[in-house]
Amino acid sequence: MEQQQKLSLAYWEDHALNTTRRQTLKLMSSAAFAAAGTGLFAGIAHAEGKRIAMVVKNLGNSYFDACAKGATEAATEVGGFEIIYTAPTKATAEEQIAVIDALIAQKVDGIIVSSNDADALIPVGKKAMDRGIKVISFDSAIGDGGRIMHLDASSTPLIGAKQVQMIAKTLGGKGEVAILSAASTMTNQNSWIEAMKEEWKKPEYKDMPLVATVYGDDQDDKSYREMEGLAKAYPNLRGVISPTTIGIRAGAKAIIDGGLIGKVYITGLGLPSEMKDAVLKGACDSFAIWNPVDYGYASTQIMINILNGAEAGPGSTVKMGRMGETTVGENGHAAMGEPFTFDKTNVEEFAKIF
Numbered sequence: 001m002e003q004q005q006k007l008s009l010a011y012w013e014d015h016a017l018n019t020t021r022r023q024t025l026k027l028m029s030s031a032a033f034a035a036a037g038t039g040l041f042a043g044i045a046h047a048e049g050k051r052i053a054m055v056v057k058n059l060g061n062s063y064f065d066a067c068a069k070g071a072t073e074a075a076t077e078v079g080g081f082e083i084i085y086t087a088p089t090k091a092t093a094e095e096q097i098a099v100i101d102a103l104i105a106q107k108v109d110g111i112i113v114s115s116n117d118a119d120a121l122i123p124v125g126k127k128a129m130d131r132g133i134k135v136i137s138f139d140s141a142i143g144d145g146g147r148i149m150h151l152d153a154s155s156t157p158l159i160g161a162k163q164v165q166m167i168a169k170t171l172g173g174k175g176e177v178a179i180l181s182a183a184s185t186m187t188n189q190n191s192w193i194e195a196m197k198e199e200w201k202k203p204e205y206k207d208m209p210l211v212a213t214v215y216g217d218d219q220d221d222k223s224y225r226e227m228e229g230l231a232k233a234y235p236n237l238r239g240v241i242s243p244t245t246i247g248i249r250a251g252a253k254a255i256i257d258g259g260l261i262g263k264v265y266i267t268g269l270g271l272p273s274e275m276k277d278a279v280l281k282g283a284c285d286s287f288a289i290w291n292p293v294d295y296g297y298a299s300t301q302i303m304i305n306i307l308n309g310a311e312a313g314p315g316s317t318v319k320m321g322r323m324g325e326t327t328v329g330e331n332g333h334a335a336m337g338e339p340f341t342f343d344k345t346n347v348e349e350f351a352k353i354f
């Protein structure tokens with residue numbers, strides 16, 4: 001069985017920013033976590049059970065593999081539900097719609113989606129719901145009308161502001177900064193970038209201009225090349241914010257390979273297991289993320305409750321199992337918790353976990 005441990009609150013007060021009780025990471029043992037594997041896999045099957053599909057942006061992303069691990073944990077905990085973890089090979093709306101269409105044909109009971117395009121997925125989400133399939137989104141939202149509700153990992157203004165604050169701290173508030181995002185259609189990255197720009201309006205960032213925003217499409221090779229391109233196009237570049245686990249790890253590698261350590265620093269949203277080397281080598285001073293296992297778990301608990309008859313429209317309070325409960329706002333969005341910050345004081349410890 002998976003072994004779970006809770007870090008003490010005191011630890012987090014010492015090592016993480018914005019710690020609250022709700023934020024305390026529920027940690028999985030490294031062995032249990034490794035079992036998530038990569039790519040497509042199905043969770044625990046229950047012959048008589050209901051089927052919940054988790055459709056993520058693309059395959060081969062350890063962040064989503066961790067979310068799927070949490071989904072399986074929730075299904076196992078409750079019993080009577082099977083998780084189908086699936087995604088297109090490329091993070092495009094077109095391929096994702098084809099995956100969802102196939103799930104509709106298979107008459108699954110529920111679909112949890114991290115969307116590659118908020119608007120493009122509304123019709124297929126609606127089609128699924130018209131056929132009695134419950135649809136929610138998590139991570140990257142489907143627009144209104146294409147899902148019952150959306151679970152954000154955390155508050156969007158907080159995630160955006162935190163990333164600007166991290167790079168400002170590293171650079172002492174001075175120097176050119178660029179954003180290396182995922183795909184230009186992705187709802188979550190776009191709303192975080194908007195929130196970053198809000199934070200950026202504050203006078204303390206006047207000597208830290210945003211010079212460019214580029215897109216690596218959540219592909220390692222494209223993100224790496226975009227980082228190389230930024231360094232060439234902006235010789236005075238000092239910082240990069242990458243609000244994607246794929247972008248930040250590829251960008252950090254390009255900084256290391258390009259001999260840019262000490263000249264250009266990257267921050268953003270990353271997995272400790274993928275960012276450990278970059279932090280220890282000095283390409284990244286600090287970065288943030290929530291626990292993706294908890295996130296997949298919380299989303300699946302919500303779906304299970306919906307399948308069991310719970311309301312999840314604006315104004316309702318939805319239950320997330322061991323993650324507590326959250327309230328759905330007028331826009332159909334609810335949030336799970338708050339992100340954690342990692343740096344050289346804690347990255348090695350958490351790299352063993354996710």
Ligand code: RAM
Pocket residue numbers: 057061063064114139140182188218243244245246269270
């Ligand atoms: C990547 C994906 C995902 C995002 C994380 C932070 O894995 O783009 O949607 O939430 O980064």
